[in-house]
Amino acid sequence: MGKGARKKGPKQASDRKPKVRDVFVGQPFEGLVAEPELIALREFVPSATAELTLADGGEVTLGTVLPMAAAAFVRSDGRRYLGLQVQTRSSDISRDLGRSLKWLLDAKEGDVLGVPDTTTPPAADEHARLQDLLTPGAELDVTLHQDFGWWLPEDADATGDVAVSLERANAAIMPTERLGAGAYWVLAGEKAHLRWVRPEPENLLLQALARLSAAGELGLGEGSRYAGSFRAHGLLVPVWDLDPEAHAREWAEAKDALGARLETALKSLDDEPLNATERRARDGLIGRQLTLR
Structure with a gap:
């Protein structure tokens, strides 16, 4: 240790980054009328979309899989998509989806959320679970698709990583x-x-x-x-x-x-x-x- 250097003491409680308490939630969609549909879309339906009924009146489209398995993105025409089949998650899927949905409502055209934020603690007054953001009694009006062309605006062409992701996703679809x-x-x-x-x-x-x-x-x-x-x-x-x-x-x-x-x-x-x-x-x-x- 050089002259004049001071040994660092333990971090004060105020310096430590607060953590999200990660408690496993076995029934993450409990309380929502659309619970069975949400589970089906997350677990085994390949390509489908549904318009979400948000408690604050916002407009968001739920999708089974998004480009490069993103958690959420805003299409170039301004349409907002929330992904259900996301690889990285905490032990509360509803919280992950809720936080991704809140990010999406403030995002701009072309913005992409690769994975849900599962580490930053929510504000004291923040309601981040899906049950807090959706109208609980709303059903899901599901639209099945034969491919993932809905990732793109009408007449748009996929390029780069999105084109590769689109080709792979289309190849994996089973008739449903x-x-x-x-x-x-x-x-x-x-x-x-x-x-x-x-x-x-x-x-x-x-x-x-x-x-x-x-x-x-x-x-x-x-x-x-x-x-x-x-x-x-x-x-x-x-x-x-x-x-x-x-x-x-x-x-x-x-x-x-x-x-x-x-x-x-x-x-x-x-x-x-x-x-x-x-x-x-x-x-x-x-x-x-x-x-x-």
């Missing part, structure tokens, strides 16, 4: 059709599936599915098979394997009929607990689960 809120048919190579994000608590939903399974009513008809379920952001997502030769529209009526049977089974649980056969069916369903985060 929406069959209802949170319910999507997808053709994955030689297999077709129905993935249906359900809003009910997992325990109740499993009991209702078990009741249908024990009664032989869990399928969607000929060419279908119940494959299992996975958890995503606090909700259960049942999955059915479907005949890939049949078009998505051919399953719509069967899906609605299954939904009606499921609602009846859910209501019956109030008065009639599962019997032994149904409990065994439930145990079998539990054994066919996979958790995704």
Whole structure:
């Protein structure tokens, strides 16, 4: 240590950078009517957009994937996009999306937010979770796209990194059709599936599915098979394997009929607990689960 140098002491509390408390939130979209749809768009829908209904009246478009997996960006024509499928996140997806949305409302044409800000503490009066910024009772009017051309204004051409990102994203799209809120048919190579994000608590939903399974009513008809379920952001997502030769529209009526049977089974649980056969069916369903985060 040179002459006159002073040894630095420990940082004072006022010098330390405050940190965001990173607490895992298992059901980040809880309280929003659009919760199943948000989970579907984040987890397995390839290319889709939906207009968000903001509590303050602002206009923002939600997108599944943005160029170079950005968290948010403002298109050259001024249209604002918030990305759902973002690689870097904290343990509260809703907070990440809320903070990206607040950034977006003040951004200018051409601005891009690569990743959500997960380290800077919010101001004391800042409401940064998605639930604080959206109208809670609003549904999502989802538009599916066959490619990611919506990244660009009409008649604009992609260049540079955006062109590369666009080509890769388009190549990864699997044919997908929406069959209802949170319910999507997808053709994955030689297999077709129905993935249906359900809003009910997992325990109740499993009991209702078990009741249908024990009664032989869990399928969607000929060419279908119940494959299992996975958890995503606090909700259960049942999955059915479907005949890939049949078009998505051919399953719509069967899906609605299954939904009606499921609602009846859910209501019956109030008065009639599962019997032994149904409990065994439930145990079998539990054994066919996979958790995704």
